[in-house]
Amino acid sequence: xxxxxxxxxxxxxxxxxxxxxxxxxxARIAILRTLADRGECICGDLVLDLxxxxxxxxxxxxxxxxxxxxxxxxxxxxxxYCIDKKNFEKFLKSVGDFGIKTSNKIKEQDC
Amino acid sequence: xxxxxxxxxxxxxxxxxxxxxxxxxxARIAILRTLADRGECICGDLVLDLxxxxxxxxxxxxxxxxxxxxxxxxxxxxxxYCIDKKNFEKFLKSVGDFGIKTSNKIKEQDC
DNA sequence: CTTGCTTATCGTATTATTACGATATACGAT
DNA sequence: ATCGTATATCGTAATAATACGATAAGCAAG
Numbered sequence: 001x002x003x004x005x006x007x008x009x010x011x012x013x014x015x016x017x018x019x020x021x022x023x024x025x026x027a028r029i030a031i032l033r034t035l036a037d038r039g040e041c042i043c044g045d046l047v048l049d050l051x052x053x054x055x056x057x058x059x060x061x062x063x064x065x066x067x068x069x070x071x072x073x074x075x076x077x078x079x080x081y082c083i084d085k086k087n088f089e090k091f092l093k094s095v096g097d098f099g100i101k102t103s104n105k106i107k108e109q110d111c
Numbered sequence: 112x113x114x115x116x117x118x119x120x121x122x123x124x125x126x127x128x129x130x131x132x133x134x135x136x137x138a139r140i141a142i143l144r145t146l147a148d149r150g151e152c153i154c155g156d157l158v159l160d161l162x163x164x165x166x167x168x169x170x171x172x173x174x175x176x177x178x179x180x181x182x183x184x185x186x187x188x189x190x191x192y193c194i195d196k197k198n199f200e201k202f203l204k205s206v207g208d209f210g211i212k213t214s215n216k217i218k219e220q221d222c
Numbered sequence: 223c224t225t226g227c228t229t230a231t232c233g234t235a236t237t238a239t240t241a242c243g244a245t246a247t248a249c250g251a252t
Numbered sequence: 253a254t255c256g257t258a259t260a261t262c263g264t265a266a267t268a269a270t271a272c273g274a275t276a277a278g279c280a281a282g
Binding site: 002004025027052054056060074076078 | 239241242243
Binding site: 018023026030095096 | 127131194207
């Protein structure tokens with residue numbers, strides 16, 4: 001990718017892009033859905049649900065955690081995950097605001 | 112990435128992931144913002160706004176077009192782009208529904 | 223038809239992502 | 253302490269994404 005130019009974009013756009021990147025794989029969408037359904041979940045259960053190896057699931061969980069969309073805590077020998085409600089709602093608001101601005105301006109389709 | 116397992120996920124999740132992927136780069140977020148502000152835009156103007164080469168901007172436009180978030184039409188020697196309102200709103204609804212389900216289930220933070 | 227302008231595509235280099243197996247770590251139970 | 257279970261991380265391979273310059277293609281004007 002040669003050299004990244006991402007730093008040259010405004011913080012707003014970087015942040016939204018980053019959240020979207022975290023959701024840019026169906027496994028991570030599925031994980032969030034499952035966490036929403038069950039409230040919380042241990043890693044092993046997610047591995048059973050997904051068509052992926054344990055190490056791969058662990059990687060996806062790490063990506064979601066780094067994007068602050070989920071939180072994890074250690075529960076004995078397991079890892080319990082749940083949605084990071086506060087940040088997840090920030091993401092929803094960010095997309096929502098983006099949508100409102102967009103929809104307001106485009107009443108009729110321009111092209 | 113070895114072999115992709117994406118086909119093994121439900122259509123819903125694939126679709127949402129695909130839209131999110133289209134928004135996973137700040138340049139593409141910026142392009143959508145600009146299109147929302149101005150209604151429509153020719154490629155050259157977007158190139159002036161972004162810290163990227165013309166060919167790179169063209170690539171990002173192609174990505175957004177393939178995700179059906181924008182539409183393009185030829186206008187003499189230029190290319191005019193605008194948001195594909197119908198599909199963009201499908202995306203917004205998809206994220207919104209996802210959010211509602213999530214927020215409803217998680218009244219109190221579990222972990 | 224040639225020139226100049228605009229945009230898309232091609233080729234290519236660099237970097238990031240995705241996936242897995244193997245291994246390391248951490249804990250509970252025996 | 254040892255064993256079994258659960259999870260994270262490392263190493264690595266394959267693939268995708270990002271960025272640019274160069275080039276091609278399309279149109280308008282002269």
